[in-house]
Amino acid sequence: MTGKGASRARRGRPRQAEVARLAGVSQTTVSLVLGGNKQGITLHEDTRRRVLAAARELGYVPDPAARRLAAARNNLLGVFSFTATFPTAVEHSYYPFLVGVEQEAAARGYDLVLFTGSSSGSQAAAPGALERVRLADGCLFLGRHLPADGLRRLVEHGYPAVHVGRHEELAGLAWVGVDYVAASFEVVRHLEGLGHRRVVLVREDDEAPASTDRERGFRSGLAGPGAGDAVVRTADPASDITPGWLRARLAEGVTAFVAEETDTGAAWRALLAAVDGAGLSAPDDLSLALLGSPPADLAARPEPAGFDIPRAALGAAAIRMLTALLAGETADEPLVACAFRPGTTAGPPPAAP
């Protein structure tokens, strides 16, 4: 005998068998009633009610592991983050996203499971950590540096996975992302509409899709050709974007500057400091725009022209994509649009002297 009641850790958790006993039916019947009777078997309305009552009485809730093991569904959706499930540094961006995820999941009758990638803050996720998500019917994946091999295994085995953020490398991996191209394009058009003819983009020196997409939108928004020097890549905005640099660009005829939003907000910060250091101010002497939202510490003043990333909408879109996958449907549009923000830092270029 294998410890009938001895080593039972799942104390108190009522099972279908107990519901069956209380209702005076078989466990199969309970499964049938509670499972929505997919087989279309006709059941006595009376039996149905007795089972339902017994289940409520006992507080029965199906065991997700058993449900899943039996090749059925859980109504559980996972969220897996490669850093920590709750990054502390970026809460202003992460929290709204989760709000969207949560609401959309709830609206569709799913509960959310948060899988923690790296428990002790160490970057590398534990070997088997990724596989835990299989407990859920499907899972969202967040983070820049994903363990491609682990994820590949999952998608190759047909596990429903959606990456948050554009991701073309891993073929077959579904994703949702922000339409940085269109949003950045719109910002540039706005500046040109104001009369600006030469605009410079300051971006950090990495190859994240979020960065390259912004640059692409920026470039396609520029009117003329010869925009080769319109983009400045710098790994250290604070020391490269100086008042002197700013003056030099102005002397060349540049009238507007666009910064990319990054985790740290370094580019925008540097731009503001340079303008300040040069004794200039926007939008009188030049125009400024930010491709995203400003860092929290300089959120209010001045409100940058640019766009807001609809993080909650992104979360909702991710869930929609995932549930579409689960339903075997073809996924809809993976890109969510940004809201243009006029702000107070952009205006017509100063009249030429």
Add this chain to the structure above:
Amino acid sequence: MTGKGASRARRGRPRQAEVARLAGVSQTTVSLVLGGNKQGITLHEDTRRRVLAAARELGYVPDPAARRLAAARNNLLGVFSFTATFPTAVEHSYYPFLVGVEQEAAARGYDLVLFTGSSSGSQAAAPGALERVRLADGCLFLGRHLPADGLRRLVEHGYPAVHVGRHEELAGLAWVGVDYVAASFEVVRHLEGLGHRRVVLVREDDEAPASTDRERGFRSGLAGPGAGDAVVRTADPASDITPGWLRARLAEGVTAFVAEETDTGAAWRALLAAVDGAGLSAPDDLSLALLGSPPADLAARPEPAGFDIPRAALGAAAIRMLTALLAGETADEPLVACAFRPGTTAGPPPAAP
């Protein structure tokens, strides 16, 4: 026949049995080797290597659902909020809490399930919503107005539940809370140490434990008796705490004012406005303290004397309490201490004229 290979969606995933066949051993041995051999059974180093090699060869990864089913526990901890799982209004306080919850849970090998009490803002939770938490091994409950009857059912059934916030009414319900009494006491002592002899507490007019605890600590920190009029309860601080009111108190010899932190920060806001409206300033003309943290919109200037609520620590403590319950251990200290914050709004009382 029960669909041996027909409707099998789980293609390709190697199981222990296949690893066993390849290694020329039994499935049990595979489980033993791969499971870390908790039983301390001695295995041939040779066998071990063969199994490991076979597992790697096949790319074997354990199925989390099966693992949890066999272990009779699913390693899931729930978080249930009676407002919304992700309250948008109080994210500054909710997020850090979740950070603590997440880290502590991860450190103990648990994943988190987020339950939505009232998803679409409607106050009343759906009838069965509470019962769903049984899906997790245990659950945290947040929120002021909990459906006592539903919760009672759960705890009476022996379901491991921990309420976040002091809660004595429902006997048998474990809880963790912030030690507002000690923290408030410390603030008052600090003020008295600075020389203040008459101090007034402004609090809102409700009976939340968080409020009454603060008042208790405040009162016990006061030196003399006759502190009856030292506490002002108001349902509408904005219209009660006026410059005139302030002047009257000062005339009575009061030199320091303490506000309670609330969701809206109304008391602190009103106090600041009154001081401003009276043309006074802290800490020169009077001293101010806040029993908690200021609302986000006036976070920085001035930094109030008072204390910071260690929300992450609270979350961690809640998880520790819950896992202690799960282990059948006796729970440890339910109160987490606050960090005193000197701030810039309290100083010695002005010299008597």
Add this chain to the structure above:
DNA sequence: TTGTATGCGTTATCAG
């Protein structure tokens, strides 16, 4: 030291 037999809770099949 390794293999056999069982059970975990659910779903699904098939015979009463």
Add this chain to the structure above:
DNA sequence: CTGATAACGCATACAA
């Protein structure tokens, strides 16, 4: 319409 019964993949007393 209902009740046995067999998987699902893994872990574990117990036998060999």
